[in-house]
Amino acid sequence: MERVGKNQLRVRKWFGVRKEIAAIRTVCSHIQNMIKGVTKGYRYKMRSVYAHFPINVTLQDGGRTVEIRNFLGEKIVRRVPLPEGVTAALSTAQKDELIIEGNDIQLVSQAGSLIHFFV
Structure with a gap:
C-alpha cells in the first residue's frame, strides 16, 4: 500500500x-x-410494527441506549446498549421509526442487528 x-x-x-x-x-x-x-456517515432506519400491543421505543443516555417496552404486551423492559460511535434518534417525520447513525458501517449495522436480536 x-x-x-x-x-x-x-x-x-x-x-x-x-x-x-x-x-x-x-x-x-x-x-x-x-x-x-x-x-458522509451511515444511517440505518428501523420501524417498529405491531398489531395489537403498541411497542414503545425510548432512548436513554443521549441516544446511546435503546429501551423497548410493551413488546407483545410483556412487562419486561429490554435495554440495548449501542456500540461506541453509534447514536440513535427517533424520527419526527415517520411514526415508530428509529434512526441509527455513525461513521463505521459495521458498527451501525451491528447496532441494528442487536436491536433486532434483543426483541
Whole structure:
C-alpha cells in the first residue's frame, strides 16, 4: 500500500493467487467504506410494527441506549446498549421509526442487528 498523490492510495499485489487478490479487494472495500463513513456517515432506519400491543421505543443516555417496552404486551423492559460511535434518534417525520447513525458501517449495522436480536 502506498500513497500516490494527495488524494490517492494504491494497493498492489504482484503475482497473487486468487485468495490473496480477494484479500486485497477486501482491504480496498474497507478503505472505501471508511472514507465514505467519515465524509458522509451511515444511517440505518428501523420501524417498529405491531398489531395489537403498541411497542414503545425510548432512548436513554443521549441516544446511546435503546429501551423497548410493551413488546407483545410483556412487562419486561429490554435495554440495548449501542456500540461506541453509534447514536440513535427517533424520527419526527415517520411514526415508530428509529434512526441509527455513525461513521463505521459495521458498527451501525451491528447496532441494528442487536436491536433486532434483543426483541
